[in-house]
Amino acid sequence: MNAVAALQLLIALAFLSIPVVRSRYGAGAQAAVEAELGRQGVRTSVMAENGMRLDAGGHETWAPVGIAVALVLPAVLALAGNAWSGTLSWVVQPLVILVNCVILYSNLTAVPSVTAAFARSEDAELRRIDVRAMLRAAEDGFPDWVMPYLQNLRHVVVFAGSIAVLVLLVAH
Structure with missing residues (x-):
């Protein structure tokens, strides 16, 4: 069970790499998005006004940290020799696969x-945004x-590791 x-x-x-990267580089990505919005003639504060941010705030922190904790618990139990680790792993691991499928689909x-x-928004500024250009600017705001x-490495680790x-667990 150590493996x-x-x-x-x-x-x-x-999973923890998500908030770490956003914490370190999110401000730069946010600045890149705001510059792109300015280029589009959209008020640069529109994202913040609508609660959208690229740093490690909100669900960009609590969700990956929560998933990491859910994975650490059965790992610690396994290392301690507790029989509940296998049962908990059978619950947690399929959920991790499903959550990562949602993340991949979202990406x-x-x-x-x-x-x-944005089209459903009551904020006319959001409806005017060239989303493809905005998301490209966000991506370009992070290191290459x-x-x-x-x-992609994170997805491979999550899917292959979970499988x-x-x-x-089946072999054990």
Whole structure:
């Protein structure tokens, strides 16, 4: 079960990379978005006014930290030799796969989903935004190694690690 625990800790670290990167580089990405909005003739404060931010605030912190904690718990139990680690892993690991599927889907459909959300907004400024250009500016505001490299590595670690955990649990 030490291999299961090691994989769960690795997956937890992958999730923790999200708020760490956003904390370190989110302000630069936010500035890049605001510059793009200015270029589009949209008031640069519109994102903040509507509660949208690129730093590690809100769900960009509590969600990945919560997932990491959910992974660390069975890992610690496994390392302590507690039999509940396997049962808890059978609950947590499929949920982690499902959550990461939602994250991946969100990443892949960002332009149309954000465009649709902005179109439904009562804020006329949001409806005017060229979402593709805005999201490109946000991505460009992060170091080149973040997207797509770190993002894709995180998905590989989460999916492959989770599948490996389930295979090891079956074999045990």
